[in-house]
Amino acid sequence: MTEAPTPVEHAAPTLRLRGVGRRFGGLVAVRDVDLDVAHGERRAILGPNGAGKTTLFNVIAGDLSVSTGTVELFGRDVTRMPARKRARLGLARTYQQSRMLLGLSVEDSIYLSILGVGDGHLRPVTLPRKDRELRERAREAARRAAIDHKLSELVGNLSHGEHRQVAVAMALASEPKLLMLDEPASGLSRGERQLLTDLLLGLDPEITLVVIEHDMDIALRVAERVTMMHDGRVVVEGTPEEIRANQLVHDLYLGRHHYAADE
Amino acid sequence: MSSLALDPKVAVERVVGVGVLVLLAAGPAVFNDYWISTILTQTLFFGIAASSLVFLYAYGGMISLAQTALMGISAYLLGNMVTQRVPGGETKGLTLGWDPTLALVLAIVITTLIGLVFGAVASRSLGIYFLMLTLTYAVIANYFFGQVTQFGGFSPIAGINQYTPGFVGDLIDHPDKLYYIALGTALCVYVVTRYLARTPFGLSLQGIRDDPVRMTSLGYTVPLHRTLAFGYAAFVASLAGILLVWWDGQIAPGNIGIGATIELLVMCVIGGLARIEGAWLGAFAFIVINNYVRDVELPVVGGSFNTIIGLIFLVIVLVSPDGLMGIWDRLWGAIRRGGGGGRPEPAAVGASTAREAGSS
Numbered sequence: 320m321t322e323a324p325t326p327v328e329h330a331a332p333t334l335r336l337r338g339v340g341r342r343f344g345g346l347v348a349v350r351d352v353d354l355d356v357a358h359g360e361r362r363a364i365l366g367p368n369g370a371g372k373t374t375l376f377n378v379i380a381g382d383l384s385v386s387t388g389t390v391e392l393f394g395r396d397v398t399r400m401p402a403r404k405r406a407r408l409g410l411a412r413t414y415q416q417s418r419m420l421l422g423l424s425v426e427d428s429i430y431l432s433i434l435g436v437g438d439g440h441l442r443p444v445t446l447p448r449k450d451r452e453l454r455e456r457a458r459e460a461a462r463r464a465a466i467d468h469k470l471s472e473l474v475g476n477l478s479h480g481e482h483r484q485v486a487v488a489m490a491l492a493s494e495p496k497l498l499m500l501d502e503p504a505s506g507l508s509r510g511e512r513q514l515l516t517d518l519l520l521g522l523d524p525e526i527t528l529v530v531i532e533h534d535m536d537i538a539l540r541v542a543e544r545v546t547m548m549h550d551g552r553v554v555v556e557g558t559p560e561e562i563r564a565n566q567l568v569h570d571l572y573l574g575r576h577h578y579a580a581d582e
Numbered sequence: 583m584s585s586l587a588l589d590p591k592v593a594v595e596r597v598v599g600v601g602v603l604v605l606l607a608a609g610p611a612v613f614n615d616y617w618i619s620t621i622l623t624q625t626l627f628f629g630i631a632a633s634s635l636v637f638l639y640a641y642g643g644m645i646s647l648a649q650t651a652l653m654g655i656s657a658y659l660l661g662n663m664v665t666q667r668v669p670g671g672e673t674k675g676l677t678l679g680w681d682p683t684l685a686l687v688l689a690i691v692i693t694t695l696i697g698l699v700f701g702a703v704a705s706r707s708l709g710i711y712f713l714m715l716t717l718t719y720a721v722i723a724n725y726f727f728g729q730v731t732q733f734g735g736f737s738p739i740a741g742i743n744q745y746t747p748g749f750v751g752d753l754i755d756h757p758d759k760l761y762y763i764a765l766g767t768a769l770c771v772y773v774v775t776r777y778l779a780r781t782p783f784g785l786s787l788q789g790i791r792d793d794p795v796r797m798t799s800l801g802y803t804v805p806l807h808r809t810l811a812f813g814y815a816a817f818v819a820s821l822a823g824i825l826l827v828w829w830d831g832q833i834a835p836g837n838i839g840i841g842a843t844i845e846l847l848v849m850c851v852i853g854g855l856a857r858i859e860g861a862w863l864g865a866f867a868f869i870v871i872n873n874y875v876r877d878v879e880l881p882v883v884g885g886s887f888n889t890i891i892g893l894i895f896l897v898i899v900l901v902s903p904d905g906l907m908g909i910w911d912r913l914w915g916a917i918r919r920g921g922g923g924g925r926p927e928p929a930a931v932g933a934s935t936a937r938e939a940g941s942s
Contacts (some may be wrong), residue, residue: 380710380799382795382798382799399733401798402798402799403799403800403801403802403803404801406798406799406800414796418793418795418796419790419792419793419796420788420792420796420797421792422788422791423788423792427785427788428789430785431785431786431789432800433796434782434785435786435797435800435801435802436800436801440782440783440786440802440803440807441782441784441806441807441810442781442782442783443778443781443783443784444781445780445781445782450782454707487740489800493800493801
């Protein structure tokens with residue numbers, strides 16, 4: 320299992336990476352990653368800080384280009400496709416350092432998320448019927464992320480935990496086919512974590528979910544398969560049970576010095 | 583708070599706004615000729631130009647130093663197209679003698695197109711690089727009209743306000759008419775700009791101001807948005823340019839030099855870069871100071887408009903980076919806290935948080 324041979328699906332997987340690498344000058348952040356995430360699957364990516372999880376996310380979303388390898392989304396090679404086009408294919412993501420639209424209200428932020436994957440980005444007029452429909456969808460997404468009591472508040476006035484909720488609402492609102500969450504639980508209170516876990520467990524089964532999460536509890540409850548990264552590589556892949564029982568995972572998370580000494 | 587309930591601050595602002603508008607609409611019945619033709623008309627059209635700069639910053643997070651140049655481009659275009667060759671005269675420029683209505687439309691359209699080209703080139707730059715590029719446009723425009731004698735040259739193209747479209751009429755003998763045209767134009771620009779901010783285009787522009795990388799990952803084409811915003815700002819500046827030549831009658835390289843560019847920026851900073859109203863407030867403060875403080879003698883340094891405006895500028899920047907509008911926002915916050923209201927002040931958060939998020 321430590322070799323992690325990925326099973327080859329017959330139908331095109333939602334996400335397929337082959338030999339993906341990314342270097343920053345002399346630093347290799349991600350090397351030779353193969354990854355297949357099937358339609359509707361819930362996948363967690365674990366790994367200690369610096370393992371390359373967020374870089375991998377950025378490469379998948381198109382915020383960074385690959386140094387080597389190919390990225391396929393929904394059966395299409397998107398290796399050279401810019402981020403905005405990948406978003407319009409149905410990929411929505413959140414960011415680890417919250418990248419929020421601080422000068423806009425919660426409702427406007429979610430509205431922009433819906434508008435982004437639709438038409439009429441440049442429409443210089445308001446259309447009452449169309450906008451009412453978009454705003455209703457925005458408020459619905461806010462309800463699902465339990466942030467609907469702050470709709471007209473400026474995002475810049477919200478707390479860190481609320482930013483996470485808005486980010487999740489924005490991602491959900493665009494009705495993505497592939498939802499990628501980068502540490503959605505970090506900085507959340509216990510109650511907020513429970514809320515997030517419930518939200519993820521109740522997610523439409525048609526949505527494929529890839530989540531980076533340090534909270535093992537959330538990650539292992541939500542995920543069907545777990546990919547463990549270390550030093551830019553995939554080191555273990557398996558079910559939550561397998562991951563829980565895996566000695567390497569324990570070493571990486573609980574005794575990094577011990578692991579390093581072993582090498 | 584329900585979104586339907588009117589914020590008391592907005593209510594106060596609306597009352598003040600309507601009051602100012604009524605006062606301005608009464609025009610000559612309230613103000614003397616000097617105020618109408620010198621102070622207020624100038625305030626209105628410089629405010630229009632300033633509002634194009636504030637629009638780009640407050641909604642787009644871009645500081646443009648090209649707005650004075652764009653204003654000048656439309657003024658020069660109009661001057662070149664409408665003036666006629668006078669026998670024995672020394673009229674400058676192309677002296678095409680075209681129909682004033684056609685020339686008016688062409689000047690606005692061509693300036694907007696030039697703005698779109700400028701915007702497209704600068705749309706991938708941010709922060710100081712964007713500023714430097716727009717400064718380059720300003721310098722190019724200044725040297726172009728100052729040195730290409732066919733289009734203008736060192737001395738001004740004069741007598742432009744003799745050639746106004748029929749529906750505008752004679753502005754030289756009727757300064758009130760120009761005042762009302764400027765007032766109407768300023769009002770339209772204000773309403774349209776405010777309206778634009780609530781449309782999908784305006785909202786996504788504000789999203790780009792806050793975080794262009796995030797907006798890209800939401801599916802937006804950031805450079806296209808920026809280019810179109812710059813085009814709109816050029817259109818607004820072109821209107822100010824037309825009013826400038828109708829008011830002054832002439833256009834010279836000095837109108838679009840670095841000094842004039844800085845003056846427009848100073849107006850915006852005094853008024854407040856975060857809110858569109860600040861454009862006219864800043865223009866008004868600047869022009870009043872310019873006209874009334876010229877002859878004041880200061881101890882040691884003597885009498886100097888630049889010294890005084892410089893000191894005021896310095897105080898504003900230090901005390902309230904969001905200008906006079908920012909002072910009002912903070913005053914309101916203080917009154918509110920005194921009266922026991924608790925919400926953090928949302929105004930001006932947008933522009934002050936405009937981040938220069940690179941691609942890192």
